[in-house]
Amino acid sequence: MSEPGVLGLFADPAQAAAAVRALHERGHRDVRAVMPAPFSVVVEALGYPRSRIDRITLSGAATGVAIGFAFTIGTSIAWPLVTGGKPIVSIPPFVIVAFELSVLFGATVNLLVMAITAARGRRLRAVPFDARCSDDRVGIYVADGDPAGAEETLRSFGGEEVRRA
Amino acid sequence: MSAPGFASIQRRIAATLRAPGPLHTLLIIVAASMAIIGGWCEAIQIRRGMVVSGLNRPVGWAVYITDFVFWVGIAHSGTLISAVLFLLRARFRTAVYRVAEAMTVFGVMTAGLFPMIHLGRPWLAYWLFPYPNQRQLWVNFRSPLMWDVFAVSTYFIVSSIFLVVGIVPDAAALRDTTTGWRRRLYSIFAAGWRGTDEEWRHYLRAYLYFAAFATPLVFSVHSVVSWDFAVSILPGWHSTIFPPYFVAGAIFSGMAMVVTLLIPLRRAFHLQDVITPWHIDRLARVVLFTSLIVSYSYALEFILAARGGESAERSTLWYRAAGHYAPLFWTMIACNSIIPLSLFSRRMRGSTIGLLVVCLLVNVGMWLERFVILVTSLSHDRIPFDWRTYAVRPIEVGITLGSFGWFFFWFLLFVRLLPSVSIAEMKEEAVHEVTHV
Amino acid sequence: MRAAFVALLAVAAGGCQPSPPPPPSQPVPFSHKLHVGQNLIGCGVCHSYTARGPVAGIPTMARCNGCHRFVSADKPNVQKVNAAFEAGKPLEWNRVYVLPDHVYFTHERHIAAGLRCQQCHGPVEEMDVMHQVPPLSMGWCVTCHRQRGASTDCWTCHK
């Protein structure tokens, strides 16, 4: 953090959203929020694009399918034992295993990707800590532009305890 | 807007964590003791062999597999409520999904014990997992039990992830308002969560995908469990309707269990205005709906047997309804098909005590359902010479009660340590109501 | 595909191959090196059932005595053996190669297949103290069966 930004706390997410919109109008590009719940009004006001981590997640699921088939087919061939007169490579039951593995891999990859991207976001777009922001306040942090103007705008939308941090 | 809707939510929910009370402690001790007694019974069974059970030939599975299916069933509503209803945007989910998810995880944890308990050589249970070994042996992926291994362990992992991910923001909130060991505990669960917009952006997307994965998983798991029976050639098991029938039954029993847990919980923790009568009413409606599906399945089973033309199947179904286990069968019908009909009455749905009684009976009925399907089919197979009945022995009762102790131990510990209602989602819900209603 | 998977398995399981246990102590320090390596006595001379039956057979006390009545009869350890024979009390050797009870191994089939004793028992002619050389694990058996195209049916060895 090269220079301090401005943090304002809001009790009402709607007011926080309004403040964000106003800040955007005033030319602040780097407006960040910290909040106890993903209030949709605030999220909409921030206007960030949708997360694309699902692509990695889905490729994880696809890997699960591939591993599922490779594993079941491979181990069946490695020591071929006939059971119930069925073929050594019995695809229908292997589909079940492949499906379960796709879910398992998908969910695990999803978790990992989420953990990595969230940690990355936390670091790259850090917001000064205020314990109330996980309780009942929405924090709006302006990291660029004119701090004084930002303070002014935050206060005008009902921001409490606007301060430089 | 002077008083935002979400300001008091955290304190109210956090209050549940700070009021253990002697009754709660006592319940935990009782549950732990039951679990220990169950473990002791299992130790006896391992030492002496399955001779201590009531199992025989032909009845190779009975109480343990009944317990397994029962607990897997219980585990079903959790993911259903949290994932399916999340995808369907059903609003009544918010207040109840955390309890349901916890129930899922602990239900699977309980269910997962039984495939090991029922083994003749449980010390070799790890052979059921495919791992590279010096014997160069693998497992048989054609066996439904192997599908079970994959389905149940996947289900356990995914539903645990789902539960823990949901707890992350709540833990962060609690971390910032507590001190001492609780703070350390919540710090672990919060995993560094700060609540920044960037975190929420990925979190929301990921959560959607968890839900998207969990939904087919829910249906697959109980379908796989039903295939344990359906792919066999035993009359009474070998039936194509089993997967939907079992999934419906699982949701039914799971919902009943959710209500069974929520009603005392909301009273004990004074959450009546968080988990409102409206929430309860919605749950009751789901119970009623799934009861109707299950009743339809019962009828269908008999109709298919009667019109299907296989005499052994007819004979088994007739035995189920009129044979040695007929009292259990009719108790099951009463609990699962007849008594839930009372939920058509709005007054019944409104009465917490009435609803609790109905749901408790549904739990009993659903346990009996699995028992009846298992035991009547096995004891009345194709070779009449080998027909033989089964009777429960004390060790099996001990292990079954132990499983309840195990489940409730974890559950009671959970409600004492972690928020049993989602704080973040309740906050969001509150704001949502304020801005849109 | 199959070969690749089998190879993968072998690698994966390689780290888990049991190591042979240390040799047990014996009532008499019998040296295979002396008997086989230096005096060039063939294995089947003493282990007389090797080519005939499942069990190779431990030399009878009479067999020991047969030679040692004349050979090295003055050495204390040999005297111990001769005394045991005369007293009618056979020596109790400690078993070096132990297979679990559920494994049905037959020497006869392996000898008939042209295996040399050393392929499983190691360089016996160099051993003063007999010790187990191969891991005697199932994977070890199966690997050789695969390499030589012998049966890998479970009931070949377990029944």
Next chain:
Amino acid sequence: MGDEPHEGMSRRTFLQIAGAATAAGCTPARHAEKLVPYLVPPEHIVPGLPLFYRTACRACDAGCGVTARTREGRVIKLEGNPDDPIGRGALCARGQATLQALYAPDRWKGPMRRGGDGKLAAVSWDDAIAALASTLDDERKKGGRGIRMITRGESGSAGAVQKSVLAAFGAGPAQRLVLDPLDAPAIRAASKALYGKDEMPVFDLGAARSVVAFGADFAETWLSPVEMSRQLAAGRGRVGDDRTRFTWVAPRLAMTASSADDWLACRAGGELAIALGLLRWLTDPKNGVGDLAPEAHALAGRLGAITTAEVERRSGVPWARVAALGAELSRRRPSVVLGPGIASAGAAATPLAAAIALANHVLGNVGRTVLYGLDAQPDPPSPLGQLRSLVEEMRAGQVRVLLVGHADPAATMPAELRFGEALAKVPMVVTFNALPDGISERAHLVLPDNHSLESFGDLAPRKGVTLLEQPTMTPLADTRSASQVLLDVAAKVGLPEAKLPTDYYEFVQGRGADEAKRIGAADPAAAQRLASEHGGYFSPAAPTTVTLSAGAAEGFLALGAAPSPTEGAFDLVVFPTALRGAGGIDLPWLREVPDGITTINWTGWAEISPATAKLLGVASGDVVAITTPAGRVELPAYVWPGVRDDAVAVPLGGPEAPTLLPFTVDPVSGGLAWRSTSAKLTSAGRRVELPILGPNADEHGREIVRTVSRAHPSLPHPPPPPSMYPAPEYPKHRWAMAIDLDRCTGCQACVVACYAENNVPVMGPEATVRGRNMGWLRIERYFSVGKDGARVDTMPMLCQHCESAPCEPVCPVYATYHTGEGLNAQVYNRCVGTRYCSNNCPYKVRVFNWRDPEFPAPLNLQLNPDVTVRSKGVMEKCTFCVQRIRYAENLARDEGRPVADGEIVPACAQTCPGQAIVFGDAHDPASRVSVLARDGRGYAVLDELNTQPAITYLARVRDDERPEGGEKQPPAPEAPRGPKAGGR
């Protein structure tokens, strides 16, 4: 035999949890195992390979040869001797189980003497022999009249030694009592009266086209069960009109009668009326039966006095059925009429036996199916009147020394005799019995005899057959041959004038040499060597012709006084069974393997009909009290339609039947009147859990046992359904089995063979109550009630080795799979015990180890080292005796040839007296099993499931066609057929 039978290694002990620990870790668990070398290598023994000895079976007096399989100096299994003309390689359940008497944990370990404190204490053989010698010598000096001996029949050297030693001490032949509880002396008495020959005829059922048995349980205990089962089965192998028709006449349907085509359920004691009625119908000129013996005409006059009404009244069977039987016998020649069996032998057993013999005579069966002159009769059982007088003498103190050799009157004879009490009055009781029993309880000297498998000896069961008893192993304990002990006693006393041999072995060898000379061997020494290899001297012996003594028949042609009916009482029917025999012996296999009809094991029972059960208000498992003038017992009821409404049936082999029976003797033959009393029956008001293998005997129309009619012995064979799967490949063999249900008598010999071969553990009654019997092979039986009463269908049920086995794909760990030779394999050490395979097995032939098995020492020495002993938590099942398959394959491979058809014989098939089970390679279209699989009667059980079993069952043939009887003109008799050789 080597001095050091301990080989010490390669003995498979239990698969312990240690085995599991082995698998758990990477390093196999080390248990300190010792290798103990032989001192001197025993001849012939190659460790790990079996060695076979031939000897004789002593379970009954039939005289079957035995092949004993030994491993490392231990007998592990008994099988029949294929060279022996009586057993022809088969052995019954009791014969096989005698192995467990050898390894009985409670066998006497050495001689014992009762001390001053009244307790038996171990004593040296020298002292024991000296004690007996001095006592006997005292008696000899008094003239020897105080000496008595009770023994089983000893037709060979042992009997000769006993007789000469007793004689040397002054005891005459009358002082030696030969006791055979299941003897049929009435037949001998009738032969004597009619033909002047005091002998037991030999029957050839194989040559007969009709068999009629008056309570003669020839597939269980009667005379020579193995031989007669085989002969009946030979007739069942013929198709169409040549198939033997079997009619059973008795108040109760015995297991033997499960093979019968027709049951004349006569009143207990009414058999005589039926036999005479039959004779009357046959000889009645009105019926125009052709080709009768010349004496028939003379008999007809006397038989006219027997009215049809009287026959009906006495027997409770409609005359039309008697007449129909007569018509059948007149048409189907030759036939054989058998009887009376134990269950039908009453005080009038001899008249019944005579009527039966006369029926055979007039039908021309004598010389064709009924053969005289073959009874070797060296040591026939004594009339039981002698036993009564012996007891009286004992009570009067006249018996001062009583020697008992392999007999226990206290356990096998009616309790009313109070033998035990009388025994207490004898100052010196000496027993040679091997196990503690009612005799040893009061014995002063216990001189345990070697088991037959540990001793030399010989037997002469019939002319032309001399069996050798040869030791198959060194004695387990400090026991001695009783014959040698007797000789030692005589030598101790020193009786040179008696010219007794000193060494029993040499005596037996000497007799063998005589036998070799007698049969005219060119080289007697070589013949003797050959005989010891073959297990005996087998030379053809021709039956002699007999003539009916004039007028002898007349005395037997009357019905006698009608029994006075007892109000509210039931006829007591006492019957022997294939497993329980006469009692007095308690071997685990015989207790564990269930009875063929009731499937009850371990306990006794009382059979009553459904009507009786209704009357008493009881069901199977409810205890009923049975009271006769002799005593009262309480037994659990078994309700089934195979017993008449006016009878209650109690099996022998426990204390119950001897308690209920009065000591009544047939005055002519001196045999025990088993059928002599009626009983009061009440409900005891309590219930026990019956150890019963198959509680349900109703097939519920599922056609598990299929039947075809005699006229159309073929089943429909629909084309096989299309398969989704590729046809399986069997590169070398595909092992398969065929089981002919028409040949199966339900005798359980196969089940015992399976127990012995495969180390199947004995679990006790509790396990059966709970449905945990461990048998790999079971005999299923189903009852049905037709218009002529109950029918029983039996079926051996074992793993079907299905090609599309439902058990295989459900196992998560591949513990069960299909081998390349078509076998359904079970790998015990891989099994984790999910029991899913058993649940999914439609035949329910898999058994689970509910607990660790127990083989109390030294019974563990019997364990087959080629088969793993399974531990708790493991599923197991029939393997088609894979160890035998591997053995034969290995042998063939060593010899560089293919396995021959019939070379591999699983234990069940090997021992089946009826040869109902055939095993072989289904790949070879010429193999016996392939031929049978193509038979029109062939079917697969539950074929609607398309499991494609490797076992083909051949349907039972129902012969319901009964010729019209009555007094009408029967059809002209068919041309009589010559006797046919038994076997196939």
